[in-house]
Amino acid sequence: MGEEGKPKYVPDPNSAKAKLGNIAKQHYDNLWVAKEKGEMIGWCASNFPQEIFQTLGLTVCYPENQAAAIAARGGGGRLCEVAEGEGYSNDICAYARISIAYSQVKDIEEQNMPQPDYLLCCNNICNCMIKWYENLAEELNIPMILIDIPFNPDYKVSKEEIAYVKGQFLDAIRQLEEITGKRWSDEKFKEIMKISNRTSKAWLKATSFCKYSPSPLNGFDLMNHMAVAVCARGTLEAAEAFELLAREYEESVKNGTSTFRAEEKHRIMFEGIACWPHLRFTATQLKSRGINLVATIYADAFGFIYDDFDGLIEAYCNVPNAINLEHARDKRIALVRNNNVEGMLVHVNRSCKLWSGFMYEMSRQIAEECSVPLSTFDGDQADPRNFSEAQYETRVQALTEIMEANKGVR
Amino acid sequence: MAALQDILQEFHRIAASPQELLKSYLGQGKKVVVCSPVYSPEEIIHSMGLLPFGTWGADMEIREAKAYFPAFICSIMQSILELGIKGAFQGVSAIVVPSLCDSLKCLGQNWKYAVPGIEFIPMTYPQNRNTDYGKEFTKAGYQRVIKDLERITGETFEDGKLHKSIEIYNAHNQAMREFSEYAGNYGAITAADRNAVFKSAYFMEKSEHTALVNQLVDALKATEPGKTKKLRVVTSGILADAKELLAILEDNSIQIVADDMAQESRQYRVDCPPAGTALDSLAGKFAAMGNCSVLYDVNKGRASYITELVQEKRAEGVIYVLTKFCDPEEFDYVIVKKACEEKNIPLLQIEVDRQMVNYEQVRTAVQTFSEMLG
Numbered sequence: 092m093g094e095e096g097k098p099k100y101v102p103d104p105n106s107a108k109a110k111l112g113n114i115a116k117q118h119y120d121n122l123w124v125a126k127e128k129g130e131m132i133g134w135c136a137s138n139f140p141q142e143i144f145q146t147l148g149l150t151v152c153y154p155e156n157q158a159a160a161i162a163a164r165g166g167g168g169r170l171c172e173v174a175e176g177e178g179y180s181n182d183i184c185a186y187a188r189i190s191i192a193y194s195q196v197k198d199i200e201e202q203n204m205p206q207p208d209y210l211l212c213c214n215n216i217c218n219c220m221i222k223w224y225e226n227l228a229e230e231l232n233i234p235m236i237l238i239d240i241p242f243n244p245d246y247k248v249s250k251e252e253i254a255y256v257k258g259q260f261l262d263a264i265r266q267l268e269e270i271t272g273k274r275w276s277d278e279k280f281k282e283i284m285k286i287s288n289r290t291s292k293a294w295l296k297a298t299s300f301c302k303y304s305p306s307p308l309n310g311f312d313l314m315n316h317m318a319v320a321v322c323a324r325g326t327l328e329a330a331e332a333f334e335l336l337a338r339e340y341e342e343s344v345k346n347g348t349s350t351f352r353a354e355e356k357h358r359i360m361f362e363g364i365a366c367w368p369h370l371r372f373t374a375t376q377l378k379s380r381g382i383n384l385v386a387t388i389y390a391d392a393f394g395f396i397y398d399d400f401d402g403l404i405e406a407y408c409n410v411p412n413a414i415n416l417e418h419a420r421d422k423r424i425a426l427v428r429n430n431n432v433e434g435m436l437v438h439v440n441r442s443c444k445l446w447s448g449f450m451y452e453m454s455r456q457i458a459e460e461c462s463v464p465l466s467t468f469d470g471d472q473a474d475p476r477n478f479s480e481a482q483y484e485t486r487v488q489a490l491t492e493i494m495e496a497n498k499g500v501r
Numbered sequence: 502m503a504a505l506q507d508i509l510q511e512f513h514r515i516a517a518s519p520q521e522l523l524k525s526y527l528g529q530g531k532k533v534v535v536c537s538p539v540y541s542p543e544e545i546i547h548s549m550g551l552l553p554f555g556t557w558g559a560d561m562e563i564r565e566a567k568a569y570f571p572a573f574i575c576s577i578m579q580s581i582l583e584l585g586i587k588g589a590f591q592g593v594s595a596i597v598v599p600s601l602c603d604s605l606k607c608l609g610q611n612w613k614y615a616v617p618g619i620e621f622i623p624m625t626y627p628q629n630r631n632t633d634y635g636k637e638f639t640k641a642g643y644q645r646v647i648k649d650l651e652r653i654t655g656e657t658f659e660d661g662k663l664h665k666s667i668e669i670y671n672a673h674n675q676a677m678r679e680f681s682e683y684a685g686n687y688g689a690i691t692a693a694d695r696n697a698v699f700k701s702a703y704f705m706e707k708s709e710h711t712a713l714v715n716q717l718v719d720a721l722k723a724t725e726p727g728k729t730k731k732l733r734v735v736t737s738g739i740l741a742d743a744k745e746l747l748a749i750l751e752d753n754s755i756q757i758v759a760d761d762m763a764q765e766s767r768q769y770r771v772d773c774p775p776a777g778t779a780l781d782s783l784a785g786k787f788a789a790m791g792n793c794s795v796l797y798d799v800n801k802g803r804a805s806y807i808t809e810l811v812q813e814k815r816a817e818g819v820i821y822v823l824t825k826f827c828d829p830e831e832f833d834y835v836i837v838k839k840a841c842e843e844k845n846i847p848l849l850q851i852e853v854d855r856q857m858v859n860y861e862q863v864r865t866a867v868q869t870f871s872e873m874l875g
């Protein structure tokens with residue numbers, strides 16, 4: 092919201108930022124149009140293979156994106172309390188609490204979304220997802236499809252896992268055809284795979300510009316743009332917008348400009364989901380110290396690159412929360428090295444047991460291997476009550492001091 | 502025939518001394534494999550001549566595990582890791598951890614670094630388990646466990662031996678179901694007795710445990726159930742193991758007539774069905790399992806399972822024992838609560854934690870609940 096007397100900031104309509112913003116907005120607008128036309132609407136887990144429903148031409152929306160938007164706009168606490176009033180423990184992931192609450196409240200000012208006719212669940216990010224969607228399915232009395240992608244204790248995806256996921260894939264297509272009456276087309280599938288790869292490549296290319304010193308972007312931008320990587324990966328508009336974003340960053344590197352509006356004194360890797368309810372505070376604390384976020388595993392999370400059907404499945408088996416400690420660690424070590432990261436700030440996210448459950452050990456190993464300082468803070472992606480400004484500030488300050496001292500030595 | 506109280510004493514002794522038992526097994530030269538919750542394929546371990554030794558953690562203060570788990574991970578995971586770090590399992594060959602919830606996934610990852618002396622063997626189960634591809638994947642998970650066990654212990658796997666172990670485990674299931682049936686109707690069997698029978702199963706070779714349980718059931722059959730004024734209650738949750746909690750139930754005249762606890766009856770509801778190979782049979786068992794918070798349950802069959810159990814056992818209410826930070830159970834709770842409300846079944850939720858020292862709140866809640874029922 093623009094303040095009284097102050098014109099609202101409007102980005103150049105031809106910029107990638109404006110285009111990405113539009114895609115995100117358009118996504119919600121399209122949902123309502125589809126709903127009005129009587130189309131069935133699905134609610135979908137962020138890492139569900141979107142190639143399936145894109146090929147079938149289905150309209151889906153993403154409760155995680157919605158929950159993040161609600162939390163960023165200040166509604167997280169209120170909706171969490173609605174869920175708690177229903178008997179949901181306040182220890183449950185806040186995205187799930189917000190989403191379940193929304194399915195009952197149905198109309199809020201922060202971000203509305205049509206109610207679902209069916210649910211598409213994939214647990215490659217967590218098993219909490221299964222429980223969340225089971226409860227939605229039960230409370231709303233609608234069908235649920237689960238593609239179960241188990242946590243992989245091994246470094247590589249086994250052929251047995253691929254076969255298992257493939258079996259479910261085919262079943263999911265059949266079930267969806269039944270539920271929605273739409274028909275599968277192999278031709279369309281190929282086309283969607285092509286576009287998705289193009290989007291993913293562009294997204295990965297854009298995020299790779301973080302490696303430049305100074306970085307042409309403020310890493311928090313990625314957390315915002317990610318919404319599009321989630322909800323529109325299979326669309327041409329998204330591919331083009333990310334390609335434009337990459338070109339803009341390329342320009343910026345040449346011109347020495349950046350969306351990080353401060354002098355870049357330190358470069359860090361931020362681990363975890365942003366604290367949406369405290370985004371401004373958490374970002375300002377970094378910016379005021381000249382700390383830019385130049386690495387996050389998020390960048391990898393939505394870059395699905397593959398050549399064929401098996402490769403597609405493998406990509407979904409390799410999302411950050413589905414891989415073992417060593418694999419997860421090595422991906423981060425590569426990020427730290429490639430992007431000249433000087434310190435790690437780790438969000439121990441109360442909502443996310445899987446993401447936080449072996450984070451201490453993994454972070455220690457990364458910090459040791461890369462000789463970078465490490466600081467953790469307690470927070471929550473969407474429940475504003477699980478965060479302390481004072482603790483955050485102290486931890487960021489401590490990290491800054493070590494990074495400064497390290498610079499002095501060098 | 503041994504007197505009822507003597508047999509019960511034996512169960513209490515075993516349930517209370519896992520550490521001593523483990524030492525003595527190792528002292529006898531047995532090779533032991535620790536099995537973590539919720540469903541480890543004990544039959545496989547047993548068939549290879551190894552002793553499966555179950556753990557659900559312990560009531561204790563958590564110190565060392567805090568360097569690995571943040572505070573919001575359940576105390577079962579925390580205490581298993583704490584026991585591991587403190588050397589409680591020293592001398593065992595390996596630990597098997599099935600990754601059926603997010604916290605269990607993390608236990609295995611932390612274990613590798615926190616307890617480097619004891620190898621971690623993952624058991625990866627499918628959630629879409631009752632399909633052909635699901636069963637194949639379950640079998641692939643078993644094969645992975647077998648391969649690791651063979652490498653670590655030098656023992657070998659044979660399908661024929663698994664077949665024999667499955668018979669032993671099916672017989673044990675049967676004995677446990679029968680015990681639960683009888684225990685519910687005998688006022689003399691307290692919540693603590695019931696717990697001791699279920700808990701001791703994790704620390705004994707199964708055919709030995711079956712023999713002891715059968716003795717107990719025979720002893721029960723030989724006595725009159727007697728008229729009791731105790732309140733008939735069904736328990737549900739992961740585990741009800743704390744001494745204080747069990748005493749509170751007894752103090753308030755609560756008789757557990759059936760349970761839906763992960764550590765108790767959920768283990769014994771389904772037998773291995775006949776199949777081409779023993780490994781297929783074991784996969785068939787997992788495929789048939791359900792009504793459990795860590796197994797995909799799209800129709801929330803667990804909720805109606807509980808209300809039907811209440812009706813069948815003429816129970817007067819349900820106590821939902823929630824392990825703090827157990828998100829699978831926290832989600833199910835809301836649906837179970839609604840199902841109970843619809844059927845006018847009184848339900849009490851109590852939250853427990855393996856680090857809990859003060860049970861006053863639990864005491865008051867159970868007291869109020871039992872007064873309401875009584």
Ligand code: SF4
Pocket residue numbers: 184185186187216217218219220412442443444445446472
């Ligand atoms: S925040 Fe964590 S627990 Fe919540 S939905 Fe995402 S991955 Fe799952």
Ligand code: SF4
Pocket residue numbers: 538539575576577578602603604605739795824826827828829830
């Ligand atoms: S099922 Fe619940 S109690 Fe068991 S390990 Fe998972 S979170 Fe802990």
